Each structure stands twice: as C-alpha cells, then as structure tokens.
Amino acid sequence: MGQFHFDPDRYLELMHADVPGYDELQEQAGRAAAGLPVVEDVLDLGTGTGETAERILGLYPRARLTGVDVSPYMLAAGRAKLGAEPALIVARLEDPLPPGPYDLVFSALAVHHLDGEGKRDLFGRVAGVLRPAGRFVLADVVVPEDPAEAVVPLTPDFDRPDSAADQVAWLGEAGFDARMTWSLRDLAVFAAELR
Numbered sequence: 001m002g003q004f005h006f007d008p009d010r011y012l013e014l015m016h017a018d019v020p021g022y023d024e025l026q027e028q029a030g031r032a033a034a035g036l037p038v039v040e041d042v043l044d045l046g047t048g049t050g051e052t053a054e055r056i057l058g059l060y061p062r063a064r065l066t067g068v069d070v071s072p073y074m075l076a077a078g079r080a081k082l083g084a085e086p087a088l089i090v091a092r093l094e095d096p097l098p099p100g101p102y103d104l105v106f107s108a109l110a111v112h113h114l115d116g117e118g119k120r121d122l123f124g125r126v127a128g129v130l131r132p133a134g135r136f137v138l139a140d141v142v143v144p145e146d147p148a149e150a151v152v153p154l155t156p157d158f159d160r161p162d163s164a165a166d167q168v169a170w171l172g173e174a175g176f177d178a179r180m181t182w183s184l185r186d187l188a189v190f191a192a193e194l195r
C-alpha cells in the first residue's frame with residue numbers, strides 16, 4: 001500500500017483496487033468492536049478519511065471519538081465525513097497517545113506501518129489508555145503463513161506487516177487476552193481485552 005494511496009480524493013478507489021477484501025475487513029472490524037455494554041470514549045489510530053470511524057460510530061452513536069493520523073490531508077477528508085465533533089489530531093502512532101481513558105481503541109490498515117518493535121511499543125501504550133473493561137480492535141494486513149496468500153501490494157520500508165501469531169503474542173505481552181476474530185489471506189482482525 002504505497003503512500004500514493006494517501007490521496008483522500010482517490011483513497012477508496014485505490015483501496016478497493018489494491019486490497020481485495022477491504023470492505024470485508026471494515027465489516028469484520030465493526031463486528032469485533034460490537035457488543036461492549038458502555039462505550040463513551042473511543043480512539044481511532046490512523047483515522048484517514050474516516051471509513052473505519054464512521055462504521056464504529058454507527059455502532060456507538062453517542063461515543064466521543066478521538067482520531068489520530070499523521071496526514072492532515074487525510075484528516076481533513078475525515079473531518080468532512082465525520083463532522084465537527086470528533087477530536088482529530090495530527091500525530092504519529094509513535095507519539096504519546098491521547099491519555100483517554102477509552103472504552104474502545106481501534107485501528108484499521110495503519111499499524112502495519114510500524115515495525116515489530118514499534119507495534120509492541122504501541123500495544124503497550126494502548127493498554128495504558130484503555131479502561132479496565134475496554135477493548136482494542138486491530139484490523140490490518142499481516143504476513144500470511146502461506147506466501148501465496150500475500151496479495152496486498154506492499155512498499156518496502158513503508159509497509160511493515162508482521163504475522164498474526166507475532167501480533168497476538170505481542171498483545172499478550174502488553175497485558176491483553178487477544179484473539180484473531182477473522183482472516184482472509186493477508187488480512188486479519190484481532191480483538192483484545194485487558195487481562
């Protein structure tokens with residue numbers, strides 16, 4: 001997924017062309033985020049144009065959304081989609097997270113831009129901003145067990161997916177009970193709750 005994808009005007013068209021299963025991934029992220037009894041505050045990591053956030057707000061319409069993304073251009077499109085209320089912050093996932101606390105932290109197709117150490121570090125920081133009964137939902141491109149299933153085009157040094165097994169292990173190290181709730185070739189969704 002090259003940086004050229006981060007043109008907000010062509011974002012969806014390009015994702016549909018390059019990520020077979022993009023819509024299903026978003027749908028499954030929503031399913032993994034559903035069913036929490038109380039959701040007042042949610043944090044979206046890599047909000048982009050707001051595709052994932054819009055779906056999550058559909059589940060929890062009264063929730064206060066905070067979104068983080070490194071691209072002011074993508075966030076401007078997100079603002080147009082999500083309206084004036086959400087706090088949309090231009091920042092890197094490597095930066096300190098907004099303190100929250102949050103009932104739900106979610107992320108789609110953004111965390112794979114971090115290397116393995118960066119993901120481990122992020123998972124620990126996510127654990128630190130979640131309320132005790134909260135959930136972290138991660139939907140992303142992964143390194144599949146069968147190399148033939150690696151169908152999403154990747155840009156070296158920009159896309160850095162890891163295996164599902166490694167990410168479940170790193171979530172466990174960060175204090176989560178984590179499971180993969182869905183996968184399709186090199187896409188996967190994880191749901192994680194604090195132990």
Ligand SMILES: C[S@@+](CC[C@H](N)C(=O)[O-])C[C@H]1O[C@@H](n2cnc3c(N)ncnc32)[C@H](O)[C@@H]1O
Pocket residue numbers: 001005006045046047048049050051052053068069070071074091092093094107108109110113114
């Ligand atoms: C593929 S888009 C995903 C947007 C949305 N979640 C979705 O699924 O449609 C990835 C987003 O992550 C952002 N991003 C990439 N690397 C990032 C980083 N290190 N810190 C913060 N945002 C980052 C990009 O600017 C882009 O908006």
